[in-house]
Amino acid sequence: MHADVPGRLWRRLWGPAIATLALLVFDPEAARAEPAVPSPPNGLLADTGKGTLSAADRDFVVKVRLAGLWEIPAGEMAQERSADPRIREIGKAIAGQHVALDALTRAAARKLKIQLPGKPNADQQKWLGEMRDATGADFDQIYIDRLRAAHGKIFPAIATIRASTRNDTVRKLAQQANQFVMTHLTLLESSGIVDFRALPTAPAPDASPSRTAAVVPAAESTRTAPGVSTPLLALALVGGLVVGVLATMRFAGGGRGRSRARYRGW
Known part of the structure; x- marks a missing residue:
């Protein structure tokens, strides 16, 4: 009953082994390709207003x-004052998307009974004043710099609320806002005039022994040997698999032949 196990194993592995080998030999880039980046399914999040509403949650909605x-x-000023078609497109896209996000925010605030402001704060009014006083390339730089800085500040704040809030409506708004901010960061950076050197520096990672001791060995264990590329390593593994299966078949086949010889000699 078990005599044909190697044969069945070979038939089961032969197709995948040859397919992997062909992929690595003829298209190694495809073998290393990453899967498509997913979009979060917002429809799976509840939006009932249930859950404790913290002061940080209220501040986030505001x-x-x-x-x-x-x-x-x-964004409206960018469409009117900029001579650069790309800046005008960015301004139009961001302004239009903020109209949609503002509708989501007001709906969440009504559900949670949060009082919302009706005008920008003092800093934001100052930034708008700078834009009104600027023209041409100066306006473009101010517009991109101010919005890129603002999005960079709210980005980590959104992540904190998304990860910590107990309220399902705030959780959903944070997820939605995160998608808007990611889009706006990308649009602003597509202008080609963001001064990345002027962006704030990220804090240094925590180098305490209790954390690094648990992380470093795992990272070391997955490191590829110097000079060995991922496709070559995978090719060697597939080759070893093929040789191993062939050897197993030969050994099993020889064993069956010897058993039949002994049986015939009795």
Whole structure:
């Protein structure tokens, strides 16, 4: 009953082994290709207003509202004052998306009974004033710099709320806001005039022994040997698999032949 196990194993592995080998030999880039980046399924999140509402949650909803109150008029100015078609496109896209985000924010605030502001704060009004006083390339730089800095500040704040809030409506708004901010960061950076050297430096990682001791060995264990590429290593593994299966078949076949010889000699 077990005599044909190697044969069945070979038939089961032969197709995948040859397919992997062919992929590595003829298209190694495809073998290393990453899967498509997923979009979070917002429809799976509840939005009932249930859960404890913290002071940080309330502050977050207010800040999302404030972002729209100044970025919508800033985007309108970009469409009117910039001579660069790309800046005008960016301004139009960001202003339009903030209209949509503002509607989501106001709906969440009504459900949670959060009082929202009706005008930008003092800093935001100052930034809008700078844009009104600028023209041409100066306007473009101010518009991109101010919005890129603002999005860079709210980005980690959104992550903190998304990860910590107990309220399902705030959780969903944070996830939605995160998708808007990611899009706006990308649009602003597509202008080609973001001064990345002026961005704030990220804090140094925690190098305490209790954390590094648990992380470093795992990282070391997955490191590829110097000079050995991923496709070559995978090719060697596939080759070893093929040789091993062939050897197993030969050994099993020889064993069956010897058993039959002994049986015939009795």
